[in-house]
Amino acid sequence: MNSILLKARRNYWVLIIFALFLIANFSYLGSVPGLMGDEGSEGQNVFEILKSKQVAVVGERSYIGVLIDYVRIPFILGLGYNAFALRLPIVIASIVFFWMMLFLLKKTFGLMPAIFGLILLTFSPIYLGEQRLAWAITLIPFFIATSIFFFYRESKYNFLLAGLFLGLGLSNHIIFLPSAVAVIVIFLISLLFRGKKIISTSLSNFWTGLISFWAGFGIQFAILQLFKEDQGNPGKVAELFSERFQNLPNLLPSLLSGSVYIARYSGQLLSQPNTFLIFYTLIFLTFLGLFISKQKKIYFLIIVGIVIHLVALLYIIDRYSLRYFVVFALSVWLVSGLSLGFLLQKISIPLNFQKIIAIVLALILLFFSANKILFPFLKTGGNTNNFPLGNREESAEALVDIKPLLSCISDKKVFSENIHIRNRLTFLTNSNNKIKLVENFKNADYIIEYRKDSVKNAREICPTLINFKVSKKK
Amino acid sequence: MKIFLSKITRTRIILATLFLIFLIVNFAYLNRVPGLVGDEGYEGLSVTEHIKNLRNPILGRESYVSFWVDYFRIPFVLLFGFSTLALRIPMIIASLAMFWLTWIVLKRIFGEYFALFGLIFFIFSPAFILYQRISWPINFLPLFALLTLESLTSKRKNKVLTAGLAAGFGTSTHFVFFPFVLSLIISALLLKKIEIKKIFSYWTFIVSFLAGFGIQLAILITYGVESSRMGGGMASYASKIISLISSIPIYFSGTIYFSELIGTNFPTLTILTLSILIFLISLSLLLKPKRREAALWLLCLGIFVLFETYIVNYFHIRYFHLAVLAIWALAGIGLGKLLVKYFANKKVFLFSPFFVSLILILLTVYFAFIPYLKFEGSTKIYADSGVSYDSAGHSADIKPLVDCIDKLPKTVYAAEPKIQNRLLFLANGNPNIKIAEKRSEANLFIDYRGEGPGQESKSRNKEMCPELNHFIVIPNNDFQKN
Numbered sequence: 001m002n003s004i005l006l007k008a009r010r011n012y013w014v015l016i017i018f019a020l021f022l023i024a025n026f027s028y029l030g031s032v033p034g035l036m037g038d039e040g041s042e043g044q045n046v047f048e049i050l051k052s053k054q055v056a057v058v059g060e061r062s063y064i065g066v067l068i069d070y071v072r073i074p075f076i077l078g079l080g081y082n083a084f085a086l087r088l089p090i091v092i093a094s095i096v097f098f099w100m101m102l103f104l105l106k107k108t109f110g111l112m113p114a115i116f117g118l119i120l121l122t123f124s125p126i127y128l129g130e131q132r133l134a135w136a137i138t139l140i141p142f143f144i145a146t147s148i149f150f151f152y153r154e155s156k157y158n159f160l161l162a163g164l165f166l167g168l169g170l171s172n173h174i175i176f177l178p179s180a181v182a183v184i185v186i187f188l189i190s191l192l193f194r195g196k197k198i199i200s201t202s203l204s205n206f207w208t209g210l211i212s213f214w215a216g217f218g219i220q221f222a223i224l225q226l227f228k229e230d231q232g233n234p235g236k237v238a239e240l241f242s243e244r245f246q247n248l249p250n251l252l253p254s255l256l257s258g259s260v261y262i263a264r265y266s267g268q269l270l271s272q273p274n275t276f277l278i279f280y281t282l283i284f285l286t287f288l289g290l291f292i293s294k295q296k297k298i299y300f301l302i303i304v305g306i307v308i309h310l311v312a313l314l315y316i317i318d319r320y321s322l323r324y325f326v327v328f329a330l331s332v333w334l335v336s337g338l339s340l341g342f343l344l345q346k347i348s349i350p351l352n353f354q355k356i357i358a359i360v361l362a363l364i365l366l367f368f369s370a371n372k373i374l375f376p377f378l379k380t381g382g383n384t385n386n387f388p389l390g391n392r393e394e395s396a397e398a399l400v401d402i403k404p405l406l407s408c409i410s411d412k413k414v415f416s417e418n419i420h421i422r423n424r425l426t427f428l429t430n431s432n433n434k435i436k437l438v439e440n441f442k443n444a445d446y447i448i449e450y451r452k453d454s455v456k457n458a459r460e461i462c463p464t465l466i467n468f469k470v471s472k473k474k
Numbered sequence: 475m476k477i478f479l480s481k482i483t484r485t486r487i488i489l490a491t492l493f494l495i496f497l498i499v500n501f502a503y504l505n506r507v508p509g510l511v512g513d514e515g516y517e518g519l520s521v522t523e524h525i526k527n528l529r530n531p532i533l534g535r536e537s538y539v540s541f542w543v544d545y546f547r548i549p550f551v552l553l554f555g556f557s558t559l560a561l562r563i564p565m566i567i568a569s570l571a572m573f574w575l576t577w578i579v580l581k582r583i584f585g586e587y588f589a590l591f592g593l594i595f596f597i598f599s600p601a602f603i604l605y606q607r608i609s610w611p612i613n614f615l616p617l618f619a620l621l622t623l624e625s626l627t628s629k630r631k632n633k634v635l636t637a638g639l640a641a642g643f644g645t646s647t648h649f650v651f652f653p654f655v656l657s658l659i660i661s662a663l664l665l666k667k668i669e670i671k672k673i674f675s676y677w678t679f680i681v682s683f684l685a686g687f688g689i690q691l692a693i694l695i696t697y698g699v700e701s702s703r704m705g706g707g708m709a710s711y712a713s714k715i716i717s718l719i720s721s722i723p724i725y726f727s728g729t730i731y732f733s734e735l736i737g738t739n740f741p742t743l744t745i746l747t748l749s750i751l752i753f754l755i756s757l758s759l760l761l762k763p764k765r766r767e768a769a770l771w772l773l774c775l776g777i778f779v780l781f782e783t784y785i786v787n788y789f790h791i792r793y794f795h796l797a798v799l800a801i802w803a804l805a806g807i808g809l810g811k812l813l814v815k816y817f818a819n820k821k822v823f824l825f826s827p828f829f830v831s832l833i834l835i836l837l838t839v840y841f842a843f844i845p846y847l848k849f850e851g852s853t854k855i856y857a858d859s860g861v862s863y864d865s866a867g868h869s870a871d872i873k874p875l876v877d878c879i880d881k882l883p884k885t886v887y888a889a890e891p892k893i894q895n896r897l898l899f900l901a902n903g904n905p906n907i908k909i910a911e912k913r914s915e916a917n918l919f920i921d922y923r924g925e926g927p928g929q930e931s932k933s934r935n936k937e938m939c940p941e942l943n944h945f946i947v948i949p950n951n952d953f954q955k956n
Contacts, residue, residue, distance in 0.1 A: 055695055056695070057692045058696070157678070208632060211682050212681050214685040217688075218684065218688025218692075221532075222690075222693055222696075223696075
């Protein structure tokens, strides 16, 4: 016990960073952003499972696993059908991710580069904005970290556990596939740099990882084969790969800088100078790391892994969607942070001063995100503006605050043509009997839609709503 | 006098000779005895659909039967055509593996000499010779049981992992394997082979079990199980136990395997064989050494049968086939103990493995092979359990029927699915056979002789192939007029 206290006292500054991480992740967890339509849809699956009282193997989609729904059950039962209950398990996974990444990075690059890498990763606006959303896809970084953690852990069951988490990750969401490919390829390449004994042990135990991978993914593979309706046309998707690749350079600055992720909340992209400043800083740091890192091979391998991930991702996705690129963007922030740590070591900044820099950096990033995401959101409850995203436009309406709408429609028979609005209300109805959502237009008294312009019509019943319009049916 | 067989070379020579005999027995009349069985035709149709891409790639014949067996059959069907032989070669491959696995498992559990007789009783039992050749997924279950046992009894580092994988694949192959997995776990717990404190160290079993069973589990949950086949239930369990008790004599004696082929029950042979088996099993339990192992084997078997009875909704020997093989193996162990105790110093001791093998093979040849080849099977009714009856028509030789309709340029139809399925499968490899999907589209109607709607055909004059022993082929119009 004394040794733990001693260790904690020595590393109090890490605990400060962790405390900041907790504050950032728990603040307004249930209300910023507002419950998303997709969160509602995934949450409704929990309701269906509880209602049917039967074992379910199909998640919200054929490519989304059901495991996360089972994880959500105790939270829903304890806290009710609300955004907070859905997001709490995600934040818990985030906490595990924080410590696992610290362990991995520290073991590979030493404490200070690890801390800087972790700060840029977990305090980036991308992480703070996206990694609280209760989507299955949000767990991808968690599964990447756990599978890498077990691959490199020297234990009897390392391959078995690594394979299992890779399988569970892929089962959780098919978009994990590029990450899984990158993790496996990098692991195999990294074996070349290790001793002959480790290579032969690893290769002779690799089959155990394949078995456990299938244990994690087998059920979902069956679901993917049985329910293909929501999977689009993979052949056509593959054909358009080069088109997506060509569009990437246009998107890259706003993607890596976090500008588009900020716009999801506020509807406003960062100014162009700011976007390019952040973007080029990240690119500079990333390349700088290749020259100043003490573990050049490993650092280079990580970059290779990021590239493999990106190429594979562009190959399998049908369109640009921000959530697909979270892992890519976060990896770039991570390597930039590592590089910053190498730089501070290189120019011999005293250790204590580096610790202070780390805390200040975390605070700056936190303040940046609060200023660009939290405060504008709290002020307006989000935004329904559109913003450009590579080959298409994205709307910020998915994240708008729904609470003002709920007060307006209390005890009124409502309907919405918009699936995302309907999904949110359907989910919330399970705990809130004042929401009277009807199944079709015919039975409704009031119609809900997003407010896309400032024009207010005479049939509106809550003209003060900023992001929604509730109108009496004609 | 153990010297006769304790030497490695002698054992090897005996094993090699037994294996040779085993090969001959298993390849003998592989495609003729029995002829293509009704459900084999149905299995074959599943393979055809996979080849023609008409079926979801992960769906087998039923929700509780895996697709992998179909894929295993595909190269043989492509190589040997749509024939009985093509469907059965995979079974023979499994049987070859089973020979050696049985030897390894029994040797590890009971020791070399007893294992030899356990092996002989296992592989030359009527159950094995007559049933292991039929191309049903359920007939792969003994293979997976042996793979599971081989893993568990080995000293390999990852033995729990591989055991779980074999158990998972077995359960995936046919869900009636699950009681075997449960019986293994419960027996091990009862005999404290698994320490409760270390129970969590067996998590790798669960992981690999899921790896083997995951896909089928998803299919089972998605589509459920046809309730008339399986599902279990405590309400009917007591009556099922009573049925089980009345079925045990014909099942465990192995005489049911003869009845399935030639449609006759053998009450005297049943009593005689069962008595010998009970005597030998008692010896395996009473004579030293390895009494504890014999008791564990029997306990596991008992639990398996009880669970199996719970999950199946009707009795058929195929559900208890694994138990029959296991009980015969244990009887073989008992015989081995008897021989060691009383005949170890006699010269006959050296030749006893061959002598016992010969008796067992002759038993099957005399009661099954010869009558079947002579009469082309049967369509007689026989008791297929203690409570139900079935027609042997499902295994009657279909070759004469195929030869008959091959010459008739007409479209045929059989209302009996077990005839229709066989013809549908074989028609894929024979363009002369034209099968109608509906009765109204057919020129000729086919049924078993002596039963069913074809009985109206009083004389053989109207029949297209009056020489057939077990089938009638009549003009469809004649049937409709009647």
